[in-house]
Amino acid sequence: MKVRPFVNHLAQGTAILVAPAALAMHLLPGCGSDPVAGDAAVTNDAAGDVITTTDGPTSDGGVAATGPFVLFGPNTAKTTHLIDLKGNEVHKWTHDVQPGQAVRLLDDGRLFRCERVDPNLFEQGGTGGGVAIYDWDGNKQWSYAYATASHWQHHDAEYMPNGHVLIIAWETKTRAEAIAGGRSADLTNQTGIWVDHIIEVDPKTDAIVWEWHEWDHLVDSGSKPSAQPMRIDPNAEAKAGTIDWSHFNSIRYNAALDQIVVSAHNLNEFFVIDHSTTTAEAKGHSGGKRGQGGDLLYRWGNAANYGGTNAGSTGLSGQHDVEWIPDGLQGAGHFLIFDNGFSRSYSRVIEIVQPVQADGSYAFVNNVYGPDSVLWEYKANPQTSFYASHISGSQRLVSGNTQITDGPSGHLFEVTPAGATVWEYQLKSKSGGGAETFRSERYESDFSGLKGKSLVAGGPVEFEGAGGAGKDGGTKLDAGGKDGGPKGDGAPK
Numbered sequence: 217m218k219v220r221p222f223v224n225h226l227a228q229g230t231a232i233l234v235a236p237a238a239l240a241m242h243l244l245p246g247c248g249s250d251p252v253a254g255d256a257a258v259t260n261d262a263a264g265d266v267i268t269t270t271d272g273p274t275s276d277g278g279v280a281a282t283g284p285f286v287l288f289g290p291n292t293a294k295t296t297h298l299i300d301l302k303g304n305e306v307h308k309w310t311h312d313v314q315p316g317q318a319v320r321l322l323d324d325g326r327l328f329r330c331e332r333v334d335p336n337l338f339e340q341g342g343t344g345g346g347v348a349i350y351d352w353d354g355n356k357q358w359s360y361a362y363a364t365a366s367h368w369q370h371h372d373a374e375y376m377p378n379g380h381v382l383i384i385a386w387e388t389k390t391r392a393e394a395i396a397g398g399r400s401a402d403l404t405n406q407t408g409i410w411v412d413h414i415i416e417v418d419p420k421t422d423a424i425v426w427e428w429h430e431w432d433h434l435v436d437s438g439s440k441p442s443a444q445p446m447r448i449d450p451n452a453e454a455k456a457g458t459i460d461w462s463h464f465n466s467i468r469y470n471a472a473l474d475q476i477v478v479s480a481h482n483l484n485e486f487f488v489i490d491h492s493t494t495t496a497e498a499k500g501h502s503g504g505k506r507g508q509g510g511d512l513l514y515r516w517g518n519a520a521n522y523g524g525t526n527a528g529s530t531g532l533s534g535q536h537d538v539e540w541i542p543d544g545l546q547g548a549g550h551f552l553i554f555d556n557g558f559s560r561s562y563s564r565v566i567e568i569v570q571p572v573q574a575d576g577s578y579a580f581v582n583n584v585y586g587p588d589s590v591l592w593e594y595k596a597n598p599q600t601s602f603y604a605s606h607i608s609g610s611q612r613l614v615s616g617n618t619q620i621t622d623g624p625s626g627h628l629f630e631v632t633p634a635g636a637t638v639w640e641y642q643l644k645s646k647s648g649g650g651a652e653t654f655r656s657e658r659y660e661s662d663f664s665g666l667k668g669k670s671l672v673a674g675g676p677v678e679f680e681g682a683g684g685a686g687k688d689g690g691t692k693l694d695a696g697g698k699d700g701g702p703k704g705d706g707a708p709k
Contacts, residue, residue, distance in 0.1 A: 288657075290643060342370045342607075388409075400454065414476065445585070546616040
């Protein structure tokens with residue numbers, strides 16, 4: 217018998233429990249619920265297929281919740297939600313502002329959240345302005361605004377094991393500064409450009425204790441990008457009408473390697489940076505454990521940016537959420553990437569085995585950073601039935617499955633290594649519309665941050681959009697122009 221999904225149509229959020237992976241079904245994202253006539257409890261849509269539906273909450277609000285649990289913060293809402301896999305809300309945080317954009321739980325149960333600062337001077341996809349930490353009861357314990365006319369936090373931040381916080385941010389360069397850095401005048405906006413940098417903040421003092429700027433690591437004037445692959449070509453993927461050049465959209469830290477990975481959305485690649493440097497070394501081209509200063513240790517996804525070519529399926533297109541798979545999980549140490557696919561009009565999630573060596577450096581063979589193929593790839597069938605034009609993410613789970621966030625549609629789902637969908641959840645606002653979410657994060661029942669916490673299975677998630685300029689009342693996000701780049705064409709507002 218082929219078992220079809222159990223579908224629970226909730227008033228605001230829909231959780232869909234799909235048959236176990238052992239049944240080897242290959243369900244397509246978004247195809248978990250078939251049309252249901254009226255309030256029928258059981259409907260047979262084909263011989264041997266069973267669909268069970270129920271309307272309303274899945275719990276009376278007094279039942280202890282069991283994990284795993286999923287965390288998300290709708291982009292247009294001032295709330296963050298933790299649900300169980302049946303769609304029951306088990307905890308909720310209420311905020312004064314919208315996210316900007318990532319939310320995560322820390323190991324001690326506190327909520328780590330990027331936040332929007334208004335009035336916003338850098339109105340682009342993923343704009344934020346600061347970060348904050350909340351306790352379990354929703355009290356703001358710490359916040360840090362990085363928001364001026366010359367620099368602005370956006371998209372993501374990372375809480376480090378030492379308690380420091382890594383923040384990605386834009387900084388402004390005038391047209392004259394951009395051209396002096398090697399940017400072609402024909403590809404430079406009249407009002408200048410925005411470039412990315414990283415700061416490390418100590419929450420105990422609010423001091424910036426380390427920083428790295430991509431503008432310090434450009435190809436030397438007169439040199440070809442192929443001669444300096446560890447540096448960035450200031451004209452890579454440059455467009456005259458775009459002010460936001462590289463558009464970093466995720467950051468992760470690997471403590472064992474003391475390295476940082478950032479996703480450069482508009483350059484269609486990601487970079488690995490040596491964090492073992494001092495700030496002075498990070499500004500230059502020598503120093504640190506690998507002797508390269510702040511120059512790139514590794515890059516992948518668009519070899520054309522340094523004079524190479526992409527082999528087969530190795531090219532990225534507007535990717536998000538590049539992260540090392542944690543120790544203890546299938547593929548530990550590999551990179552997992554949500555590849556949005558602007559140039560393909562379909563999205564995928566891929567896993568690669570990067571050529572990291574014993575000393576933490578990376579092999580550079582035949583004038584390219586490998587690998588020349590992917591280890592694992594999730595695509596829908598047909599491919600174009602799964603396309604997230606912006607935001608979104610992926611996470612390797614304890615089971616070996618992968619949780620995927622289709623951010624624009626608010627569709628969260630879990631797939632097996634073979635590609636079968638085994639769980640789905642659809643965000644819905646109180647008005648019934650869709651709800652964009654930057655990413656979602658899964659936490660197992662034994663997660664340390666949930667130890668001793670009261671987790672009661674309540675009803676469905678309820679939230680209201682906070683308004684904005686984008687589709688469905690959302691803020692302007694990463695969809696951008698024809699080639700996936702943001703539409704910004706002016707100076708900070």
